[in-house]
Amino acid sequence: MTNHLSFFGAGAVLSITIGLSGCQIPSSDLAKPTAPTPAHYQHASSKNGKRQAKSDQWWLAFGDSRLNSLMSQVRDSNRDLRGGMKRVEQARALVISTRSGRIPQVSSSSSALRNGISGEVVRSTAGKTDGYTRNLYSLPVSVDWELDLFGRIRKGEAAAQADVQAAEEDYLALRLSLETQAATSYFTLRALDSEIAIVREGVVSRKASLKLANDRRELGVVSELDVAQAQALLASSEADLAALLRERAAQEASLAVLVGKPASNFSVAARRLTGRPPSIPAGLPSELARSRPDIRRVERLLAAENARVGVAVAAFYPSISLNGNVGVQASDISDMFTKGARYWGIGPSVYLPIFTGGQNKANLQRSKARYEEVLELYQQTVLESLAEVETALSAVKHYRRQVSAQSRVVTASNEARNIAKAQYEGGTVNYLNVLDAERTALNGEREQARLKGAEYINAVQLIRALGGRW
Known part of the structure; x- marks a missing residue:
């Protein structure tokens, strides 16, 4: 009778379990996030037409073979990028760990025990008064399987999978950031090369001017003042050249780190x-949210937090598991695998959170607050992204105008320098006029080189702001 009642009790629990499997918990899915986006960019020109996502090797648009080589090295050898991939691998491993909760867990814990039984225990059970010593060998296999009726494991797996996707987008955002840093450093180097070449040409020109001043002094045409002024101008150019070479060496060292080389x-x-x-x-x-990996990353973090809200909701409902064990047990190891040594057991277990001291409610509130926090981060990321694009687009127009004006500055200042030299050699002006004209012309050419570098760097920043696909 007892066996029938036990079987009936187990069957009742199983019936309840099957009945609960049809229940649905209240939906924990939250509304998909949106961020206000304008219809068009304010500073887009007529040339900024429809954008088509193509290769992520955006640097090919610059047509520079040395830049292409450096970008390949960044992807292959940058240490920060390698570390980012390891974080992706960690997230992927966590998905496997979470998914394992959906399948039965099998374990074994064999034991060998020797113990002494007291005489009182023997007397109460067998009517004898003498204790004895015995061996007990056990080899069980246990199976535990949680029935994920209310989505706790399923939602946890969804959260882990969204975390993987966020880690992958974080890796892409890091890669784009490192690539644009390398390209910025490269074009800074090229602009410095242009400026260095201009200053070197200026050094040669000022050495010639110094020789001319010395020759005219020896002829008694000019005084020592002209020679001293020419020497000062030459020394100033040589100091500028040393500073530029020092800056170039620093940029080159920074670029070496980005490509993963000493x-x-x-x-x-x-x-x-x-x-x-x-x-x-x-x-x-409207295309920006799909193009930028940092926006896609936060969107995936939102999906993960959404799923964790579901995990928190599931904690209010019963946890139902099926447990079983089978094995052999004997007092003599030679009898371990005889028919009489076998034993088994099976039955369901139900955990019902009747009173948790407000823990489950607090966890749910925390999960929802975390979702709302990430939602704010999402909207802030979109706003910052739009600002970056607008800034870069505005700079494109203004750099174009600035470069055009600077070209006129260079043309006029070079003409003024030539006139001043001719007048000085003709004796109609003093050397101070030549110094001013040379200084203005050299500064104009250097500023033109810096502006050209800034144009290239701004193009890189615009590509990064748009998500890096070309």
Whole structure:
């Protein structure tokens, strides 16, 4: 009778379990996040037409073979990027760990025990008065399987999977950031090469001016003042050249770190920056959320927090498991695998959170607050992204105008320098006029080189702001 009642009790629990499997917990899915986006970019020009996502090797648009090589090295050898991939692998491993809760867990814990039984225990059970010593060998296999009726494990797995996707997007955002840092450093180097070449040409020109001043002094045409002024101008150019070379060495060392090489074994041959950067189509603001990995990352974090709200909701409901064990047990190891040594057991277990001191409610509130926090982060990321695009687009227009004006400055100042030299040699002006004209012309050419570098760097920043696909 007892056996029938026990079986009936187990069957009742199983019936309840099957009945509960049809129950649905209240939905914990939250509304998909949205962020206000304008219809068009304010500073987009007519050239910033429809954008088409193509290769993520965006640097190919610059048509620079040395830059192409450096970008490949960043992807292959940058240490921060390698570390980012390891974080992705950690997240992927966590998904496997979480998913394992959906399948039965099998374990075994064999034991060998020797113990002494007291006489009182023997007397109460067998009517004898003498105790004895016995061995007990056990080899069980246990199976535990939680029936995920209310989605706790399923939601946990969804959260872990969203975390993986967020880690993958974080890796892509890191890669884009490192690539644009390397490209910025590279174009800074090229702009410095242009400026260094200009200053070197100025040094040669000022050495010639110093020789001319010395020759005219020996002829008694000018005084020592002209010679001293020419010497000062030459020394100033030589000091500027040393400063530029020092800055170039620092940029080269920074670039070496980005490509994963020791600075002592890395160099970039000098070459002046020529041409113009490519025209970058901006597309529409509505495309930005799909293009930028940092926005996609936060969107995936939102999905993860949404799923964790579901985990917190599931904690209010029963946890139902099926437990079983089978094994052999004997007092003599030679009898371990005989028919009489076998034993088994099976039955369900139900955990019902009747009173938890407010823990489950607090966990749910925390999960919802975390979701709302990440939602704010999402909207802030979108706003910052739009601002970055607008800033870069505005800079494109203003740099174009600035470069055009600076070209006129260079043309006029070079003409003024030539006139001043001719007048000085003709004796109609003093050397101070030549000094001012040379200084203005040299500064104008240097500023032109810096502006060209800034144009290229801004093109890189615009590509990064748009998500890096070209």
